[in-house]
Amino acid sequence: MDRHNTNWQDAWVSCNTTMNPNTPRGMTHWIMYDLGTTYLLADLHIWNINDPDHLDRGAMNIAIDISTDGENWIEQGSYFLGQGTGSSIYEGEDLTDLDGAEAHYLLITVLDSYGATCSGISELKIEVEGIVSDLNESVNSQACFDLKVFPNPHQTEFSTRISSTCPQMIYVKLFDSLGRVVEERIVNPQEEGDLLTFGKDYMPSGMYILRIQQGDAIGRYQVLKSQ
Numbered sequence: 001m002d003r004h005n006t007n008w009q010d011a012w013v014s015c016n017t018t019m020n021p022n023t024p025r026g027m028t029h030w031i032m033y034d035l036g037t038t039y040l041l042a043d044l045h046i047w048n049i050n051d052p053d054h055l056d057r058g059a060m061n062i063a064i065d066i067s068t069d070g071e072n073w074i075e076q077g078s079y080f081l082g083q084g085t086g087s088s089i090y091e092g093e094d095l096t097d098l099d100g101a102e103a104h105y106l107l108i109t110v111l112d113s114y115g116a117t118c119s120g121i122s123e124l125k126i127e128v129e130g131i132v133s134d135l136n137e138s139v140n141s142q143a144c145f146d147l148k149v150f151p152n153p154h155q156t157e158f159s160t161r162i163s164s165t166c167p168q169m170i171y172v173k174l175f176d177s178l179g180r181v182v183e184e185r186i187v188n189p190q191e192e193g194d195l196l197t198f199g200k201d202y203m204p205s206g207m208y209i210l211r212i213q214q215g216d217a218i219g220r221y222q223v224l225k226s227q
Helices: none
Strands: 012-014 027-048 059-067 074-080 093-113 119-132 145-150 158-164 170-175 181-187 196-198 206-214 217-225
Touching: 012 027, 027 059, 059 119, 074 093, 093 119, 145 206, 145 217, 158 170, 158 206, 181 196
Parallel strands: none
Antiparallel strands: 012 119, 027 093, 027 119, 059 074, 059 093, 145 158, 158 196, 170 181, 170 206, 206 217
16 A cells, blocks of 8 residues: 555655755755656655654645756646655655656755754655657667657557668667566568567566667667556
8 A cells, every 4th residue: 555654764854955956946955856767747646754753844845846857947836745644554645747747857845844954755656657768869870770669658568660771680679677688579671561569468567678779770769568
């Protein structure tokens, strides 16, 4: 169940203000999450400080900013966050729906707490609607192949269609988040391009990398398997 314990160590707490990555916010209590790639964000659920002896450290009003590069920020709004209960069955609250906003970085700034000098939150969970990927960002400029992946995210399997204007064989490998090869194929661009289907029932949900190589050109495409 989506509960949070009462251990003060299972939280983020800031007792000294520092310069905010979104510089107009100045010296503040803040935490920035690097999500690893650019997602389309949806529902945001937050658990406040839940240590019974320090509930006053909980954030009361927070500002949420998002960014795709960690330098240019877009304000999503200011939100009121209810105080933690200090109970082991505390379940936090649904704070807001980010409505498909694109973000690689999520920044939470504490505007004020429930009275303490220190401030923070215990935990957060972000639902995602999808992942934003651009194959061209990872392809050698000499690449002459094109790739389409669908659906992405997927729940059971996904398909790819690869086309190329070059004659060399195309080597396709699917890696999991630990860098292990899950599946691999070889494509002959001289033949009619059929759909390649990837996905096994035993594959856990998470991020996968589809690696395409033709000659010296290499492309990587991020694929997300959702629950």
